[in-house]
Amino acid sequence: MTSSVPTSRSRRSDATRTAILAAARERFAADGYERATIRAIAKDARIDPSMVMRYFGSKEGLFAAAVTLDLRLPDLREVPREEVGRALVTHFLTLWEENEELTAVLRVGATNEAGAERLRGIFRDQLLPVARQVCPDPEQVPARAALCAAQLLGLALTRYVLRLPPAVGLPRAELVAWLGPTVQRYLTAPHP
Amino acid sequence: MTSSVPTSRSRRSDATRTAILAAARERFAADGYERATIRAIAKDARIDPSMVMRYFGSKEGLFAAAVTLDLRLPDLREVPREEVGRALVTHFLTLWEENEELTAVLRVGATNEAGAERLRGIFRDQLLPVARQVCPDPEQVPARAALCAAQLLGLALTRYVLRLPPAVGLPRAELVAWLGPTVQRYLTAPHP
DNA sequence: AGTGTTTGCCAACGCTCGTTGACCACGGTA
DNA sequence: TACCGTGGTCAACGAGCGTTGGCAAACACT
Structure with missing residues (x-):
C-alpha cells in the first residue's frame, strides 16, 4: 500500500521518465521504429535499458507514450473564410518545426502498421x-x-523527412503563398 | 576462362536472379528496409539465403539492384500546355499502380538514408x-x-503507404480533376 | 535505528539478423 | 572417364535485439 506521495509532490522518477520520453521522441524521429533501439534510447537518457521496460512495459508501449499527437488545430470558424488555406499551412509549418513528434510519427507510419494506424x-x-x-x-x-492531408504530408515528407534540397530551401512565406491556395481550394472550392 | 556461354544464350541462373529480385521488390515495398529480411526474401524465391549474398554481395547491393527506378516521364513539350498537370498526375497514378518499386523506394526512403538519397x-x-x-x-x-513532388508524393503516401481510407477510396478520375490543376499551377502559373 | 518502498544497475536469456565458408550435384568439354 | 565451372544447400559465426529477474543503494516514514 502506501500512499506515500499520492497527490502533488513530484516523484524523483518523473525526471527520468520524461528524459526517456524525450530521448525516445528524438530517436523515433531520426531513425524510425526498427532502428530506434531501446538500448540507444536508454543510453541517450543515461539510464539502463531495463528501466525503459519497467516504466513503459515494452517498446510498443514506449512508442505509444512518446508519441501522443495533438495538432492543436485552430477553430476555423473564427478565421475569415478566404484565409483558411493559408492559416492551415502556416499552422502546420509551425507545428512541424516546433516538435519532432510529427517527424517521428510520419517516419514510423511509413514502415510500421501500428504507426500508420496512429496517423x-x-x-x-x-x-x-x-x-x-x-x-x-x-x-x-x-x-x-x-x-489536404496529401498536400500537407507531402510537404512534410519532402521537406523534413526526405530533405529534397529545393523543398528544404523554400522559405516559409513562399510555401504559404503556394500551398495556401491549394488547401483553400481543396476545402472550399466547388467540386471540379 | 571459358567463354562457355558468353553471348546471348540465357544462363540457368538468370531465372533465380530475377526470382530473387521480384521477391525483394515485394518485401521492400511491403515491409521497408529493416523488416524486409534476406531470409524472408530467399524463402519467397525458394532458395537459400546465401545465394542472395552470392548474387548481390550484401543487403544494400540487393536493394540497389532491386529498386532501379525509371519514371518514364512523358515529353511534356508534346503535351498541350494547359494539360501538363493532368498528364503528370495521370502518369503517376498509372505508374504507382503498375509496379511496387515506387512503394518500396518511398517506404525505404522514409527510414533509410540510402533510400532517401535514392529518391x-x-x-x-x-x-x-x-x-x-x-x-x-x-x-x-x-x-x-x-x-509538384510534395503534392505527388503526398498522394502516394496517403493512398498507397498509409492507406487513409478516403484517399484510397477516391476514384482515379476525381484525383486527376483535383490534383491536375494544382500541379499545373505549380509548374506554369506566375509566381504568386 | 529500523523497515519497506523506490529507483537503479547488472548479467543474462532466447531470438533473429546479415554474412561466411565448407561441401555437394550436375553438365559440358577434353 | 576425368575434370572443372556453375548453381545450390547446410551449418555455423558474431553481433545486436527486446526482454527478464535478481540484487544493491537511496530514500521516506515511524
Whole structure:
C-alpha cells in the first residue's frame, strides 16, 4: 500500500521518465521504429535499458507514450473564410518545426502498421472535424480532408523527412503563398 | 576462362536472379528496409539465403539492384500546355499502380538514408529535367518541381503507404480533376 | 535505528539478423 | 572417364535485439 506521495509532490522518477520520453521522441524521429533501439534510447537518457521496460512495459508501449499527437488545430470558424488555406499551412509549418513528434510519427507510419494506424487516427479525430467546419457539403468532407492531408504530408515528407534540397530551401512565406491556395481550394472550392 | 556461354544464350541462373529480385521488390515495398529480411526474401524465391549474398554481395547491393527506378516521364513539350498537370498526375497514378518499386523506394526512403538519397536522385535526374521543359523561368524550376513532388508524393503516401481510407477510396478520375490543376499551377502559373 | 518502498544497475536469456565458408550435384568439354 | 565451372544447400559465426529477474543503494516514514 502506501500512499506515500499520492497527490502533488513530484516523484524523483518523473525526471527520468520524461528524459526517456524525450530521448525516445528524438530517436523515433531520426531513425524510425526498427532502428530506434531501446538500448540507444536508454543510453541517450543515461539510464539502463531495463528501466525503459519497467516504466513503459515494452517498446510498443514506449512508442505509444512518446508519441501522443495533438495538432492543436485552430477553430476555423473564427478565421475569415478566404484565409483558411493559408492559416492551415502556416499552422502546420509551425507545428512541424516546433516538435519532432510529427517527424517521428510520419517516419514510423511509413514502415510500421501500428504507426500508420496512429496517423489514420489523427486524421480521423483531428483533421476531419476541422474540415467539417468549412466544407460546404458534408458528404464531401472526407475526400476533401484527404486531399489536404496529401498536400500537407507531402510537404512534410519532402521537406523534413526526405530533405529534397529545393523543398528544404523554400522559405516559409513562399510555401504559404503556394500551398495556401491549394488547401483553400481543396476545402472550399466547388467540386471540379 | 571459358567463354562457355558468353553471348546471348540465357544462363540457368538468370531465372533465380530475377526470382530473387521480384521477391525483394515485394518485401521492400511491403515491409521497408529493416523488416524486409534476406531470409524472408530467399524463402519467397525458394532458395537459400546465401545465394542472395552470392548474387548481390550484401543487403544494400540487393536493394540497389532491386529498386532501379525509371519514371518514364512523358515529353511534356508534346503535351498541350494547359494539360501538363493532368498528364503528370495521370502518369503517376498509372505508374504507382503498375509496379511496387515506387512503394518500396518511398517506404525505404522514409527510414533509410540510402533510400532517401535514392529518391533525391530520382527527383534530380528525372523530375527536374521534365519540369524544365515547361517552367517559364529557369531559376524557379527546382522550387516548382519540389512543390509538384510534395503534392505527388503526398498522394502516394496517403493512398498507397498509409492507406487513409478516403484517399484510397477516391476514384482515379476525381484525383486527376483535383490534383491536375494544382500541379499545373505549380509548374506554369506566375509566381504568386 | 529500523523497515519497506523506490529507483537503479547488472548479467543474462532466447531470438533473429546479415554474412561466411565448407561441401555437394550436375553438365559440358577434353 | 576425368575434370572443372556453375548453381545450390547446410551449418555455423558474431553481433545486436527486446526482454527478464535478481540484487544493491537511496530514500521516506515511524
